[in-house]
Amino acid sequence: MALYTIGEVAVLCDINPVTLRAWQRRYGLLKPQRTDGGHRLFDDADIDRIREIKRWIENGVQVSKVKALLCGEELDLETGWRERQETLLHYLQCGNPNRLRAWMADVGRDYPAETLVMQLYTPLRRRLQCQQVTLNTLLSLLDGALINYIALCLASARKHSGxxxxxxxxxxxxxxxxxxxxxxxxxxxxxxxxxxxxxxxxxxxxxxxxxxxxxxxxxxxxxxxxxxxxxxxxxxxxxxxxxxxxxxxxxxxxx
The missing domain is CATH 3.40.50 (Rossmann fold)
Structure with missing residues (x-):
């Protein structure tokens, strides 16, 4: 049976190791094996599960609700990405950069970058791209916070092999x-x-x-x-x- 390190799984599934750890620790979605030294090891079934989790999330399901779906429970699956866009818009309108950065860092741990770009940030940026001064100001605030957050992610990635x-x-x-x-x-x-x-x-x-x-x-x-x-x-x-x-x-x- 093939076993993969968390770094190998991150590449295979296009996902941040930080997100994989959050899914395990915060939500109990994964149960990897451990080496004698405590390092995580994932098998093919874990990879299939990770990809299934990603599919649910991309369809708008909140991370906190995915475990019930994996166990076969039926839920009311109303799309959640519009709701997250409204939450982000609320933080932008509050004009508090610290709260905005904290919220973005939190969702950045729970969701893959590609999903957040395609389902959250790009759609909201399109909504804010117009000639109206207030919306343009909110877009500028969002872009600044995004670039600041991504720069931190790039710096963190440089500490690891790649x-x-x-x-x-x-x-x-x-x-x-x-x-x-x-x-x-x-x-x-x-x-x-x-x-x-x-x-x-x-x-x-x-x-x-x-x-x-x-x-x-x-x-x-x-x-x-x-x-x-x-x-x-x-x-x-x-x-x-x-x-x-x-x-x-x-x-x-x-x-």
């Missing part, structure tokens, strides 16, 4: 989405540095001997995909990173 990479935004204007792409990348095992401002063109020769992750937004152009394919054929370590959170080293083969 693959080093530089993340570059290419022809995309949304700097916050660039940082969210970096957040998803670190949960795939990358240790990421972010080029803070997106570029209109990418020049790999400026970053010799570095692995480069390229964020082209949710819909890369045919020209961008063709250029990425050319770099791949030249043997350069440059990989596209899209909004799905999938491993860039596999994505390059899909172009």
């Amino acid at each position: 693959k080093d990479a530089l993340l570059i935004g290419w022809n995309t204007q949304d700097t916050t989405r660039l940082w969210m792409a970096a957040w998803m990348a670190i949960q795939q095992g990358w240790r990421v540095d972010v080029l803070a401002q997106p570029l209109s063109s990418v020049r790999p020769e400026l970053f010799p001997r570095q692995t480069i992750l390229v964020w082209c937004g949710d819909a890369p152009s045919h020209q961008q995909l063709a250029q990425l394919e050319q770099w791949r054929c030249e043997g350069l370590p440059i990989y596209p990173l899209n909004g799905s959170g999938r491993d860039p080293s596999r994505l390059i083969q899909d172009i």
